[in-house]
Amino acid sequence: xxxxxxxxxxxxxxxxxxxxxxxxxxxxxxxxxxxxxxxxxxxxxxxxxxxxxxxxxxxxxxxxxxxxxxxxxxxxxxxxxxxxxxxxxxxxxxxxxxxxxxxxxxxxxxxxxxxxxxxxxxxxxxxxxxxxxxxxxxxxxxxxxxxxxxxxxxxxxxxxxxxxxxxxxxxxxxxxxxxxxxxxxxx
Amino acid sequence: xxxxxxxxxxxxxxxxxxxxxxxxxxxxxxxxxxxxxxxxxxxxxxxxxxxxxxxxxxxxxxxxxxxxxxxxxxxxxxxxxxxxxxxxxxxxxxxxxxxxxxxxxxxxxxxxxxxxxxxxxxxxxxxxxxxxxxxxxxxxxxxxxxxxxxxxxxxxxxxxxxxxxxxxxxxxxxxxxxxxxxxxxxxxxxxxxxxxxxxxxxxxxxxxxxxxxxxxxxxxxxxxxxxxxxxxxxxxxxxxxxxxxxxxxxxxxxxxxxxxxxxxxxxxxxxxxxxxxxxxxxxxxxxxxxxxxxxxxxxxxxxxxxxxxxxxxxxxxxxxxxxxxxxxxxxxxxxxxxxxxxxxxxxxxxxxxxxxxxxxxxxxxxxxxxxxxxxxxxxxxxxxxxxxxxxxxxxxxxxxxxxxxxxxxxxxxxxxxxxxxxxxxxx
Numbered sequence: 001x002x003x004x005x006x007x008x009x010x011x012x013x014x015x016x017x018x019x020x021x022x023x024x025x026x027x028x029x030x031x032x033x034x035x036x037x038x039x040x041x042x043x044x045x046x047x048x049x050x051x052x053x054x055x056x057x058x059x060x061x062x063x064x065x066x067x068x069x070x071x072x073x074x075x076x077x078x079x080x081x082x083x084x085x086x087x088x089x090x091x092x093x094x095x096x097x098x099x100x101x102x103x104x105x106x107x108x109x110x111x112x113x114x115x116x117x118x119x120x121x122x123x124x125x126x127x128x129x130x131x132x133x134x135x136x137x138x139x140x141x142x143x144x145x146x147x148x149x150x151x152x153x154x155x156x157x158x159x160x161x162x163x164x165x166x167x168x169x170x171x172x173x174x175x176x177x178x179x180x181x182x183x184x185x186x187x
Numbered sequence: 188x189x190x191x192x193x194x195x196x197x198x199x200x201x202x203x204x205x206x207x208x209x210x211x212x213x214x215x216x217x218x219x220x221x222x223x224x225x226x227x228x229x230x231x232x233x234x235x236x237x238x239x240x241x242x243x244x245x246x247x248x249x250x251x252x253x254x255x256x257x258x259x260x261x262x263x264x265x266x267x268x269x270x271x272x273x274x275x276x277x278x279x280x281x282x283x284x285x286x287x288x289x290x291x292x293x294x295x296x297x298x299x300x301x302x303x304x305x306x307x308x309x310x311x312x313x314x315x316x317x318x319x320x321x322x323x324x325x326x327x328x329x330x331x332x333x334x335x336x337x338x339x340x341x342x343x344x345x346x347x348x349x350x351x352x353x354x355x356x357x358x359x360x361x362x363x364x365x366x367x368x369x370x371x372x373x374x375x376x377x378x379x380x381x382x383x384x385x386x387x388x389x390x391x392x393x394x395x396x397x398x399x400x401x402x403x404x405x406x407x408x409x410x411x412x413x414x415x416x417x418x419x420x421x422x423x424x425x426x427x428x429x430x431x432x433x434x435x436x437x438x439x440x441x442x443x444x445x446x447x448x449x450x451x452x453x454x455x456x457x458x459x460x461x462x463x464x465x466x467x468x469x470x471x472x473x474x475x476x477x478x479x480x481x482x483x484x485x486x487x488x489x490x491x492x493x494x495x496x497x498x499x500x501x502x503x504x505x506x507x508x509x510x511x512x513x514x515x516x517x518x519x520x521x522x523x524x525x526x527x528x529x530x531x532x533x534x535x536x537x538x539x540x541x542x543x544x545x546x547x548x549x550x551x552x553x554x555x556x557x558x559x560x561x562x563x564x565x566x567x568x569x570x571x572x573x574x575x576x577x578x579x580x581x582x583x584x585x586x587x588x589x590x591x592x593x594x595x596x597x598x599x600x601x602x603x604x605x606x607x608x609x610x611x612x613x614x
Contacts, residue, residue: 117408124580125542127522127535127564128609129390129434129447130491130498132410133454133475136431159409160431164387165364170583171562 068186078103083167084142086180088123091137093145101142104184105149112152117185118142120160121167123176128163135160142182217588218559218597224341226250227259227279227287231303232269235294238326242292242301245330246337248374249348252589253338253573254596259284271304271313279308286314288337297323305337315340327376347569348373351613352576353381353391353400354587358605360385368402370417373569373612375587375600381415382422391611394437400611401425401435401444412446414461426459434478438485438505445469445479445488445505456490458505469503470510478522481505483529489513491521500534514547516554522565526572527614531592533566533575544577546592557594567612568592578608 071077082104084097093101108114120135139158146156168178228247250256259282261267268274269291279287290303298320305315317336321329328349335346350373357366366388371378382388386405393400394414401414412426412435426432430449437444444459448466456469456479470476474494481488488505491498500514500523514520519537526533529549536545536556544558544566562580569576572592579588579599585606590597600607 124562125540126498126519126537127478127491129478130475130521132389132431132433133447133449133477136449136454137475158430159405161387161405162389164389164405171580 072186079107082184082186084138084182084184085177086138086182088125088176088180089134091134091141093141098145101145102149105146105151108146108155109150112155115155115157115187117157117159117187119165119183119185120158120162121165121179121181121183122163123179124163124166124171125176130162132160132162132164135162138180138182142184215599215601217599218595222595223251223255223257224286225259225284226256226337226341227264227282227284227308229264229267229269229287229289230261231290231292231301233292233294235296237292237294237299238323240326240330242290242326242330242333243288245327245374246288246334249331249334249346250337252374252596252598253346253348254591254593255338255342271306274306274311276306276308276311284308286341295320299323299326299329301329301333303333305340327372331372331374344573345571347571347573347612350570351397352567352587352610353393353613354607354610355388355391356602356605356607357387368400370400370613375602381417381420382413389609390434391609392435392437393611393613395439395441395614397613399437399441401437403433403435412444414444425461425464430454431477436479436481438481439483440485445481447477447479456488456503458488467507469505469507476501480524482525483527489523489525489532491523498537500532513552514554517545520545524566524568526568526592527570528572531568531572533568533577535564535566544575544590546575555594557590557592558588558597560588563588565609565611567610569612570614576610576612578610 072079074080078100081100084093084100087094108116118139120139122131122134136158139160143156143158147153166179167181168175228243230243247258251258263282265278269289285308286305287308288303288305290301293300300320302318304313306313315336319329331349334348338346351370352373353368353370355366355368357364363385366384367380368382368388368391369378369380382404384404384406386408389403391400391402398418399414399416401412403410403412410432411424412432413422414425415422425444426446428448428450431447431454433447435444435446442461444461446457446459447454448457453473454475454477455471456476458467458469469488472494474492476490476492478491479488486505487502489500489502492501495512497518498521499512500520501510501512503510517536517538521535524533532547532549534545534547536543541561542563543556543560544563545554545556547554557575558577560579564578566575566577574589574591576587576589578585585608587600587607587610588597
């Protein structure tokens, strides 16, 4: 059956995502083609800076206003999901999010000029710099799955915010599970 | 805006109230020591214009906050002498006091002449008499200096009241957030913003001479390490490699930064030479290696690694070599920080889902859990090693806390306007 075969491929991708080494990541970050122009004008250290320049940070649909098709707002389409959630202290993409990552990977593979930023996040528990590392591992898991499906390194950029940018404030598992995440931000 | 400093003691139902000018900051002693030494800080007699800083409130707050002293509430004082010959020591003995401080402030057109005397209440002996002259805006500093003198006289250890701290605040602004790196007095007063950004700022670290701060900024939407000179505000980018640029820590001689980079794969510890920008890689492999901190002699770096599965602390020679595991107690030990004398190591200890501040005695390797929260992080020693400053969570909001290294005393610095994290006590 077609469905089963898809599941098998996705399961293999999941294994791949968690098992393999990360030594081949450098190129994808180095030539990530960061749209640096707006970033350099951050008005940093300037008291008069109106926080609007960066808006409210990387929300769930960051950048989706550009040229993304209606499939991104169709709740029945996995592309409408742009946040991948993780278990505690884990960077393994959960089974239920494998189709979501695959859908984004397919879209990116067929739109080679489209760039995304994969931003990794952690919940507030533990130390902040360790959580930066954990957030990066999560983003790299998603990146590996995407690249295994034909997305080129130049389309993907990774940044980890650790516990610095929670999606949901407050303490407790209901907030924490929303904060252990990777956001797929179309640029 | 006025500010209320509240002081609560266990075992002593006393509240000391005073007013000063920092905005929205509350200092609350959440755990007081039962064995603290009773001391009466008698309000200083004032002549001339003495400004709006009440020296004795600052001194009382400092000494009570140290955990070594409990101060007598002003309303319990039967008299308020300001000259030695006016003291009736029996009055103070009856009030259960061991020591007392009296003094005078003379406003002198822009500067202040301050003198004070410290007495042993039991035998009337004069332990210290001292005079100082300070400028108009230095009254709080003078008060901290007096606290240092009293503390050192009575405990034999140097005080750390006249020191500074750095920390990062975050508050909602314009639909987003604004992060501010601030430097303030150790009691949270006189805050000064040295960097701000709508993107996160992390991991402030002081240079050994206290003149510079290294920190991580995401203002370009990537992580980048800066070194900023406090006196001039001049800021220099020192690390902007692909991936993580994090966890800067100055070497004891100030010439190098230990940092975390993930440019070669997983996060590893590197040493960056600040004069020629040469990088030396200390760790490798697939594990997360981060949060480096130097030993006092500069020979060893302690860091967090999950190479054994869970995060634990390891040491490695700062010139490179084999890593040795240091912590075995608890399922999570991270973010080690040495005391200035190198005898103690503070860390975040996770056990059964609680994250608390613990300290390891380096000689015996005994670990003592000091703090009582669930989400405590970012420990930083006072320069005299007597206290540890850390970030805690209170009702979903982050606050700063201070715990004495024997765990007897804990107090909280609460900035009402937003969260405050990532504290670092200046050397």
